[in-house]
Every structure is written in structure tokens, then in C-alpha cells.
Amino acid sequence: MKIHALGILIIASAWMGWANPTTRMKIATPDFTDSGMIPSRFTGDGEDVNPTLEISDVPTEARSLALIVDDPDAPRGTWTHWLLWNVQPTTTQIPENSVPEGAVQGTNDFPAARYNGPMPPSGTHRYFFKLYALDTMLSLPAGSDRKAVDKALQGHIIAEAQWMGRYERK
Numbered sequence: 001m002k003i004h005a006l007g008i009l010i011i012a013s014a015w016m017g018w019a020n021p022t023t024r025m026k027i028a029t030p031d032f033t034d035s036g037m038i039p040s041r042f043t044g045d046g047e048d049v050n051p052t053l054e055i056s057d058v059p060t061e062a063r064s065l066a067l068i069v070d071d072p073d074a075p076r077g078t079w080t081h082w083l084l085w086n087v088q089p090t091t092t093q094i095p096e097n098s099v100p101e102g103a104v105q106g107t108n109d110f111p112a113a114r115y116n117g118p119m120p121p122s123g124t125h126r127y128f129f130k131l132y133a134l135d136t137m138l139s140l141p142a143g144s145d146r147k148a149v150d151k152a153l154q155g156h157i158i159a160e161a162q163w164m165g166r167y168e169r170k
Contacts, residue, residue, distance in 0.1 A: 025159040026056045027131040038165035044119035049097035062089035062133035073125040080146045082115040106144045118167035133159040
């Protein structure tokens with residue numbers, strides 16, 4: 001009986017789309033390994049440019065992508081380094097020091113409407129590059145803050161992926 005119920009649950013989860021969405025879509029960078037150290041070039045101590053980001057396995061039903069880069073280890077709570085939305089779902093790469101055509105940038109916690117790289121005040125911090133596939137384009141003006149982006153994402157995420165890098169100032 002338990003095996004039969006488990007089989008039904010597996011079939012239902014696949015049919016209803018309940019399968020873990022993080023196993024499909026992927027985000028990565030050739031510039032550092034997942035959980036590896038971020039080169040200073042991509043930090044406030046270096047050129048302060050975004051690393052190249054590679055995107056794959058975006059669900060075909062996605063209407064747009066959103067990207068949030070943040071540091072949960074900041075002394076005053078999670079610190080947002082980059083907000084980007086309305087990225088075309090066909091995008092497979094965001095090259096170094098660039099924003100995809102048509103994408104919109106929000107205001108990070110520096111505050112600036114751009115990528116600002118790691119600059120931890122002390123110790124090693126983690127930086128998460130979080131990619132979201134959405135079932136809509138977001139109707140947010142350029143420069144919107146993290147709170148507005150988080151609210152707009154609610155109920156529209158169909159898949160997500162993340163890549164994490166670490167950085168410590170010398």
C-alpha cells in the first residue's frame with residue numbers, strides 16, 4: 001500500500017509540476033567554482049564588474065528571468081549587490097561587465113542601480129547569485145528596491161537556481 005501511494009505521489013508531482021525546480025535550471029560562472037573564492041576583479045577591491053554568468057535549462061514556459069545577488073553574512077542583515085529583471089528567457093549568458101539588452105536594474109543596498117561587488121567589512125562572506133524563471137514580465141520601474149522586487153516575484157517563480165562565491169578582503 002505504501003509503495004502504491006508513493007508511486008501516485010511521484011506521478012502527481014511530475015504532472016502538477018511539483019518536482020524540485022532547482023534541479024532543472026542552472027546558473028554558473030567560469031570565473032570561480034560554486035562555493036569558491038571570487039577573484040578580486042569582480043569585487044569592490046578590484047574592477048567591481050559582474051562576472052560572466054552562464055544560464056541553461058530555463059523552462060520553456062518562462063516569460064522572463066530575474067537575478068538577485070546578495071550577501072546573507074552582512075552585519076546588518078542580507079545585503080543586496082545586484083537586482084536585475086525582465087531578462088529574456090532565451091538568454092544563455094550575461095557577459096562580464098554587462099547588462100542584457102532590455103533588462104531592468106534595481107537599486108541595490110549601496111545604493112546604486114548597478115552591480116556592486118563584494119566588499120565585506122571583515123571575515124569571509126558568501127555571495128549568492130540567485131536566478132529566477134518567471135511566468136511574467138515584471139511591471140516595476142527601473143531603480144526599484146529589493147522589497148519591491150521580492151513582492152513582485154511572489155507567485156510568479158516557476159524555477160530557480162543559484163551559484164555561490166565567497167570573498168574576504170585582504
